Amino acid sequence: MQEEAPYINTWCKTVERSLDWGESSSWNDHDFEKLGELIFQKTGTLLSITTLKRIWGRVKYNNSPTIATLNTMARFAGAEDWRIYKKNITAEKKICTPPVSQTGIKQKGYIIVAMGMALVVVVLGILAARNLAPPKVVKPNLNGPVKFSSRKVTDGLPNSVVFDYDASALNIDSVTLQQTWDPSRVERLATSGRQHTSIYYYPGYFTAKLIANGQVKKENSVFIKTRGWTGIIGRNNNPVYLDDKDIHRSGAMGLDSKTLALKLSSPVFNGQWLSFYNVREFGGLDGGDFTFETTLRNTSGMDESSCRKMILYILGKQNAIIIPLADKGCISDLNIYTSSDWISGKDHDLSAFGCDFSNFQKLKCEVRDMKLSVYLNSKLIFTKPITQTITQIAGICIAFEGSGEIKDVKLGNRDKVVLNDQFEK
Template sequence: MDNEKQHLDKCRQQIEEKVGWGPGAEWQNQDFEALSARIYKETKVSLSVSTLKRLWGKIRYEGTPNMGTLNALAQFVGYENWRAFTVNGFGPPSNGATTKNGVATKEKTTSTRSNIPKAAGIIIAVGIAASMFWWISSRPKTLKYDHIVFSSQPVTNTVPNTVIFNYNAKDSNADSVFIQQSWDPQRRFRVDKNLTEYTSTYYLPGYYSAKLVLNATVVAAHDVFIESNGWLATIDREPIPLYMSEDKILHDGILQVNDDFFTQQKIDLEKEGLWTSFFRVMKNEVVSDTAFQMDVTLKNTFGKGALVCQKTQIVLMGNTGAILIPLSIKGCVGELFLQTDESHDGKTNDLSAFGVDFLDWVTVQCRVKDKKISIRVNDVPAFEGDYKNGIGHVVGTRIMFAGTGAVKDFAMKKI
C-alpha cells in the first residue's frame, strides 16, 4: 500500500469517527449528502456527493483527488491542510526502529564506547547544518506586487456563461498566478503571469466572488453575477448539467420537466440518482434579507427506488450565504438539514414539521423581519428563530427535487 492510499484511508477513518455514523462502507446517499453539508459548514468548501462517493469507493474512479478536495478533508478533521495531515498522521517509527520489507525492526548496535564521542560530534554537526539549511530554504519569500488589475464581464445573461477576466499581475514577484471562480478553491485555475485575459465558464446561475490569487494570497476580488434569464431548469449531471429554458418548462402556470424529455435524453433518474433544479436568478429581482417574504407551492413527483424519500430543497441564495429549507416524506425527516443563519441537522434536531405528503401540493413560506425568521409548511409553523447574521441580499432562488417535481405560485417580495 503506497503512502497516498494510506493517508486517504486514515483520513476517511478519522472522518467516520468524527461524524459517528458507523463504517463508511455502509453509508447511503443521504449520509454523503449530510457529510457534504457538514464539510461546507466547517470549511466553506463544497464537495459534491459524487466526489465523496468516489472517495469512499461507492463510484468507480481510477484517478486521484485534487489538492482542493484533500485540503478540505484535512481541514474537516482539524488540520490546516493536506500537507499538515500527512506529516502529523504518519510519523516515522520510534524507539530506534527501522523498516525492512515494510516491517518495523530493531537495528543491532555494534558501535564501541570509543566511537561514541566522534559519532556524537558528527551527528551534532550534521544536525546543525541541516537545521540551518532548512531555516534558510523554508523562509517564505515576501510577496510584492503593484498595479494590480482584476475585472470581468459575462458574455451572456444565461448559462452556460463564459466570463472574460481582465487581470494584471506582471508587476509582482509571484511564482504563480491563479483566478478562482468563487469561494471554492476547486474552481481555481492557473493563468499566465505575463498575459492579461483569461476566460472561465460558469455552468450554474448564482452570485460568485471571483478572486485573483498570487502564490497563495488573495490580492483582489469582485462579484460575478450569473443570471438565469427567467426560470431555468437543470438536470444536475456532473460536470455539465442539462438545461431547459422557461418556454419549455412553464405550462399553464406550472413549472415542470415533462417525462418525454427524460425519455428523449435516455435519462434514468432512479438509476443515476439525479436531481432536477429550477433556478430564478435575476439582477432586477434582488431583495434585502432584512425584511422579505418568499412563498411557493410545489410537489415532488418522483419517489422511486433510492429516491423514495422525495427529498426537496428550497435554496434562497444570498451574496454572503444561503437559506436552505428541506422537505421529505415524513419517514425521512431524520435525514434532513435546515440552514438559516445557523445549521440544524435532522439527526440532532426535530425537523418533523418538514415531513409532508407529496400526493398533494405543498405550500412553503419563509419570512424574515426584525432579525427573526419564520418558516411555515402547509400554513403550519415549522420553524421560528433568531436571524442575526443574515445572508446579505437575496439574489436568487433554486428549488431542487430528488428525481423531479413541479412548482407554481412562486413569489418573492419585500415587506
C-alpha cells in the first residue's frame, strides 16, 4: 500500500480537480456513486461505492487496491494500465505526497516558522539597504469579464479543436480547462495566454468549461459529428477508424471476425470493442419522448469473445442511456444506465438481458412520461421511472465486444421518424 500511496493520492487529486465538486471530505454516497458511473462510461468497468471510498481513505482498509482496480483507475486517467500511469506521473513529477501525521506537521511547522522568520529578516534587510518598497499585491478579480469560444478545424475524425480565451481580467495566474468529466482532459492554462488546442478522437457532444478558483466562468459546446455511420475500434487515444471497404453492408452492416482479427493482430477479442457511431442533429428529437429500435447480433465465436457483449448508447446533449446485452452466462457483468440511475448485475437480476447471439436480436427502448422501457424480441424486459432526461438526442452508438452486425435502426417518436436505416436491402 505504501508503494502505491503517492500515485493513488495523485490520481485522487487529479479527479477532484476535474470534477470540481468541492473538497472530497464533504462528498457523500451519491457523489461516489456518480463518480462510479463516470468511470464506467469511460472504462466499461464499474467500481463500487465502497471501493472508491477505500481509495479516498473514507473507509479504513490497509491493503492496496487490486491490480484490476488500479488498471481501471489508470484507464480513467487516459493511461493503458497502472504501470504506464505511474511511469507517466513520475516523468511529469506530479506525485502528491499523502498527508503526514499531525505530529509531523507540528514538527515541520516549527522548522518552517523558523526558516520563515529568518527569511523575513533577510528580505527586510535587503529592502532597507536598497530603499525599496515591497511589491504591490494585485488582488484577484473573479468577477472580471471572461471570453471563451471554440472551433473545430475539420469535420472528420480525429478532430482538433481550437479554444480561444481571455481571462486576463481575473488577475490570477491560471485557469482550468475542463473539456469533459474525463480527468485526462483537464488542463491548466495561463491567463496570459489566448489559445489552446486539443484533439478529440471520438465523436460525441461535449461541454468544455473554463474554471477559475473552482467557479465555472464560461461554457462552450463541442459537437464532434460523424458523416452517417462510422466504425471505430476503440484503443484509448489510439483508435482504429474503419474504411468503408472494411464494413460490409450486404444483408447487415458490420465487421466480420476475420477482418477484426487482422486489424487487432489478435484472434481473441475480450476487452476489444467495435463501435458504430451515428452522431449528428436529429431534428431536435427530445430524449424524454422517443423510441429506438434495432436488430443486431454479436457475431464473435465463444473462442473469440467469452461473453459476446453488446452495448447500446443513446447519446444526449446532457447525458446518456446505456443498455447492454450479453450471453446468458455473463449477465452478472452487465450495467444499465437509465439517464438518472445505475442498475448493476451484481445486485440485480438482469438475466432477461442474456440472449442467444446465434440469432439476430430485436432490441427496443423508449422513454415516455419519464419512464424508460426496454424490450427484447418484443418482450418487455425492463422498466423504470427516471428523474432526468438526456435532453435532445445527439447520437447513437452500438458497440460489440468483438465482431458484430446490425440489420436495421429506427429512431423517432409518435410524430416523426428521424432515422430509418435498413441495411439488409
